[in-house]
């Protein structure tokens with residue numbers, strides 16, 4: 027074991043999630059937070075089709091300036107466009123934990139930033155990540171890290187323990203996620219769960235949680251004056267298959283093990 031205790035690993039295997047930290051030091055949290063803000067405010071050039079907006083604020087994508095960042099809901103794939111986020115996705119502090127859960131060879135599937143602006147950050151309905159990810163025949167584990175303190179009130183992660191053993195359940199399509207021009211709109215996928223079983227995992231900046239791609243999870247809306255930004259990276263072993271449209275197939279980076287540096 028590199029970073030987890032046996033008890034933590036056993037908890038993850040039986041419950042399908044684990045609160046963990048710290049992953050990041052203060053300096054790195056500051057750099058990543060500034061990077062996220064620079065993309066969201068339009069200060070750093072970023073493909074507009076990879077930025078999604080809070081419902082009802084799509085028009086903000088053409089406005090520039092510091093207010094713009096108050097309406098960004100999602101920044102997709104930052105590791106593909108900005109070296110700072112690739113450094114994050116390959117940070118040994120994360121990969122050591124992933125190795126404990128997934129074994130010695132790790133492939134980076136993707137990254138995203140999910141933001142919950144103060145007062146109106148919308149909820150992320152209950153779902154399984156596997157409903158969004160066209161990946162077959164493997165385990166996939168997501169690493170969710172808070173950039174701002176995440177509390178129950180401003181939208182921390184919540185999990186339904188043990189649900190990673192349920193297989194992929196049917197999701198229904200909920201509200202639409204809109205992208206700026208050229209981006210793909212997509213419906214939020216949702217399931218109903220027994221919320222009385224939900225376990226909230228609040229996180230200080232730089233701390234977070236790990237979850238299996240079949241674990242039911244979601245986040246409540248942010249009704250507080252405190253914004254909540256989180257950076258999420260997804261990892262899997264080498265034995266994955268890609269089941270999505272061939273034209274959309276991303277590059278999969280091997281980030282740990284004998285084949286580190288290969289692109290699959």
Ligand SMILES: O=C(O)CCC(=O)C(=O)O
Pocket residue numbers: 140150155168170181243244245256258
């Ligand atoms: O950060 C959020 O609001 C939701 C995160 C989530 O659903 C995920 O990482 O799969």
